Amino acid sequence: xNKFYVLYLIIFLQFIIxxxxxxxxxxxxxxxxxxxxxxxxxxxxxxxTIQNEVDDGHQPWxxxxxxxxxxxxxxxxxxxxxxxxxxxxxxxxNEATIKYSVKKEYLVIVKKIVRPNNVTGIxxxxxxxxxxxxx
Numbered sequence: 470x471n472k473f474y475v476l477y478l479i480i481f482l483q484f485i486i487x488x489x490x491x492x493x494x495x496x497x498x499x500x501x502x503x504x505x506x507x508x509x510x511x512x513x514x515x516x517x518t519i520q521n522e523v524d525d526g527h528q529p530w531x532x533x534x535x536x537x538x539x540x541x542x543x544x545x546x547x548x549x550x551x552x553x554x555x556x557x558x559x560x561x562x563n564e565a566t567i568k569y570s571v572k573k574e575y576l577v578i579v580k581k582i583v584r585p586n587n588v589t590g591i592x593x594x595x596x597x598x599x600x601x602x603x604x
Contacts, residue, residue, distance in 0.1 A: 505598070505599040506596055506597070506598045506599070507545060507596060507597045507598075508595070508596050509541065509545070509594050509595060509596060509597065511582065511593060511595070513582070513583075516582060516583050516591070516593055517583055519531060519583075519591055520583040520584065520590070520591050523589075523591050524589070531591040531592060532589070532591060532592070533592070534557065534560055534565035534567060534579050534592045535552075535555050535556075535557055535565075535567050536592075537579050537591075537592040537593065537594055538555055538565075538567035538569070538577035538579055538592075538594060539552050539555045539567075539569075540594070541577050541579075541594035541597060542555065542569045542575065542577060542597070545597055546569070546575060546597060547569075547571065550569065550571070554569055554570050554571055555567050555568070555569050555577075556568050556570070558576070562581075562585070562586040563580055563581040563585040563586050563590070564578070564579070564580050564581075565578075565579050565580075565592065566578055566579075567579065568600075570603050571603065572602065572603060573599060573600070573601065573602055573603060574599075574600040574601065574602075574603050575597055575598060575599055575600060576597070576598045576600060577594055577596070577597050577598075578594070578595045578596045578597075578598070579592040579593060579594050579595060580592070580593055580595050581593070582595075
């Protein structure tokens, strides 16, 4: 009987730990989810054409992550957006996050999809996430 009691106790404790551990993990995920996410349509053929234009000296702003994020905000969220409201949050060789703050805050994700990890690769806006009211 003693062995069954220990086995029952172990199973019960695992159940409790898993239940509460999973609940806390889910709670964190829910808290960090944004209200709205816009997945931007990407045309790889068009991105390659733009890359060639940039290589020829046209549209040099596409080499700057913040400039590309600003254009995405103007085109999709606020056509009166001010460039000064766009701030670089993080940047790696092929992905960057830019925060746009006015009454609401947005995160714009940009990536280098034509030439990843290359200085001459253009940035492409991938998504815009609404983070809620500005703090």
